[in-house]
Amino acid sequence: MGEFDLIARYFTRPVRPGGGVALGVGDDCALLAPAPGMQLAVSCDMLVEGRHFFADVDPAHLGHKALAVNLSDLAACGARPLAFTLALALPRVDELWLQAFAGGLLRLADEHGCALVGGDTTAGPLNICITVFGEVPAGQALLRSGARAGDDIWVSGTLGDARLALEALQGRVQVPAGMLAAARARLETPTPRVALGLQLRGIATSALDVSDGLLGDLGHILRASGVGAEIDVDEVSKLIAASALSTGDRGHFDTELLRQCTLAGGDDYELAFTAPPARREAVARAAAAAATPVARIGRIRAEPGLRLVDAQGRALAGRYASFDHFAG
Amino acid sequence: MGEFDLIARYFTRPVRPGGGVALGVGDDCALLAPAPGMQLAVSCDMLVEGRHFFADVDPAHLGHKALAVNLSDLAACGARPLAFTLALALPRVDELWLQAFAGGLLRLADEHGCALVGGDTTAGPLNICITVFGEVPAGQALLRSGARAGDDIWVSGTLGDARLALEALQGRVQVPAGMLAAARARLETPTPRVALGLQLRGIATSALDVSDGLLGDLGHILRASGVGAEIDVDEVSKLIAASALSTGDRGHFDTELLRQCTLAGGDDYELAFTAPPARREAVARAAAAAATPVARIGRIRAEPGLRLVDAQGRALAGRYASFDHFAG
Known part of the structure; x- marks a missing residue:
């Protein structure tokens, strides 16, 4: 089976007229036609086996995640998904794998009205771009550079479950089966917060998506905005969904593990954003309209640096390094 | 050295205001702002070690080629380069390699005013997307679907040298050192025909870039346009530059090798296009304005199929399969 047949069979679908796409798969280029007054937000992520996913991952989940992490970047900018290109290196042509991968990918694409307009396929070590x-x-x-001293710091959804699943799957933590399944779903099929990003336009002063760990990613906002922050670590620890499934006293998870997972876990694909305290009701309305929970976890300060405090306001000294694809 | 430092050091450069780029590297998304009335042409290519390049290739050449093959797709559509994203999987952080790669890449980008606006870097088997x-x-x-019966078929530049270099480097053909160097330059640092593509707007009825071999790629035009073609194989054989460096009688290259390389070699990154015979002078002016030679190699016919003839008009039976990244 040749390259072109392969692309045609699994990834070519008719592009609906309008919707900003003038020409889809099948020519040297796709043609996008953004509406007048619109800018085009562009983001790109590459996923590599053994680094971003396990070799035995469900290919439908992998297809979902490959697009989800990109949609999450659009969400962080408050952009409405329009289209995407897919480049795929495959060690062999495995039709069952391709069918499942394409199914997971295109299901999420359809949910967001995001058309597959082009790409490339080649033989090689598994790589999805x-x-x-x-x-x-x-x-x-929404940019990273707009946070101002006094702004609240917010985060959407839940934090740390993906990292908890990773720790458990790699045998470093014991997690009950039901809890692992839920945490693993967060690792393998994250929900890009596109609806929330759209609602936050005109409300959030800055935003980004939490992909490498909350604290490290917040650091990007602080640097871009020239500010510092204070984070309530106990508020952040509550945001792990797995703890709610535990025995009420958070089972066997110790405080340090919860902090590590929620503050620096990575693979969360939630939005972290800032907004003035005067906009708290607007944030709540945006969250409700997007059917996405949000939590206030700290505030922006004029003094540079990231200050971590517990519920009693006591400063914490712990370092919570973010996931880094070369250091990790 | 962390991922972000790595990106910052080699690939982040200030984006000049205007030129269609509103925001470059450093946020969740880049922002493109096409001028009013403009569509955005998008193309994507993935290069894998051992499949698209040798492990010991000069990294500066690799950087050049990775962008060149993409610019070639823009050229085929008659689009003016605006920006690109780069995703890079690297087996290790090798600063000398990165410096050379970035140098070759950004030099070509600068020649075409094409800004690097974003991307991704990860550890993994070498992969450039x-x-x-x-x-x-x-x-x-310029699309593939506009060819009409009676149109001339044209091709730019030279054909077959990249494949000749590949055959020689893999030991299947003996080529004099000087000739190999020239042919290897065509393989490793192809020239995207951007200027020609821009000049051909409003003249060419169809176009594409020759990346997988002339005949296979022409097949895409024929299918998309619902037509057939007759190709003068001897005219095409003349388009290999290496033969001109040979001894006048084409040295030791036999006719079959020349035909194989020029008709089905792959990695040419020339433009194949069609235009009515009444526009021959317009094509010549476009080629002169773009300082790019073009040659007329056949014509579009109403009857489907690709008919190969020699200089005497005799039909040839030979099959010239195109390079396929899974079949090849």
Whole structure:
């Protein structure tokens, strides 16, 4: 089976007219036609076996995740998904694998009206590279650079479950089976917070998606905005979903593990964002409209640096290093 | 050295204001702002070691080629390069390698005013995935579907040298050192025909870039346009540059090797295009304005199929399979 047949069979679908896509798969280029006044938000992520996923991962989950991590970047900018390209290196042509992978990928794409408009397929060690395109009105994109002293710091959804699943799957932590299944779903099929990102336009002063661990990613906002922050570590620890499934006293998870997973776990694909305290009701309305829970976990300070405090306001000294694809 | 430092050191450069790029590297997304009335042409290519390049290739050449093959797709659509994203999986952080790779890549990017606006870096088997963006006035993109019976078939530059170099480097053909150097330059540092693609807007009825071999790629035009073609194989054989460096009688290259390389060699990154015979002078002016030679190699026919003839008009039976990244 040749390269072109392979692409055609699993990944070519008719592009609906309109919707910002003038020409889809099948020519040298796809043609995007953003609406007047719109800018095109572009992001790109590459997933490698053994680094971003296990060799035995369900290919449908992998297809979902490969697109989800890219949609998460659009969400962080407040952009509406439009289209994506897929480049795929495969060690062999395995039709069952491809069918499942394409199924997981295209199901999520359909949920977000995001058309597959082009790409490339080659033989090689398994590698998935997606570039995603979204529309955002000129000047309205959420950036990392807008946080101001006094702003609240918010985070969506849950934190740390993906890392807990990773720790358990690699045998470093014991987790009950039901809890592991739920945590593993967060690791393998994260939910990009696209609806929340769209609702936060005009409300959030800065935003990014939490992919490498909360503290490390927050650091990008602090550097880009020239500010510091204080984070309530106990508030953040509550955001792990797995603890709610535990025995009420958080079972056998110690405080340190919870902090490590929620503060620096990685693979969360939640939005962290800032907004002035005067906009708390607006944030709550945005979260409700997006059907996405949000929690307030700290505030931006004029003094540089990241200060970690517990519920009693006591400073913590612990270091919570973020996941780094070369250091990790 | 962490992932972010690595990206920052070699690939982050200030984006000049205007030029269609509103925000470059450093946020969750880049922001492109195509001029009013413009569509955005998008293409994506993935290069894998051992499949698209040798492990010992000069990294500066590799950087050049990784972008060149993408710019070639923009050229085929008549789009002006605007920006690109780079995703890179590296087995290790080798600063000398990165410096050379970035040098070759960014030099070509600068020649075409094409800004690096984002990307991803990860550990993994060497893999280079570039997605490129260009601007083209709405409705003016050169497509594969516009060829009409009676149109001339043209091709730019030279054909077959890259394949000749590949055959020689893999020990299947003996080639004099000087000739190999020239042919290898075509393999490793192809010239994307961007200027020609821009000049051919409004003249060519169809176009594509020759990346997998002339005949196989022409097949895409024929299928997309619902037509057939007759190709003068002897005209095509003349387009190999290496033969001109030979001894006049084409040295030791036999006719079959020349045909194989020029008709089905792959890695040429020339433009194949069609235009009505009435536009021959316009094509010549476009080629002169782009300082790119073009040659007329056949014509489009209403009857389906690809008919190969020699200089005397005799039909040839030989099959010239194109390079396929799974069959090859």
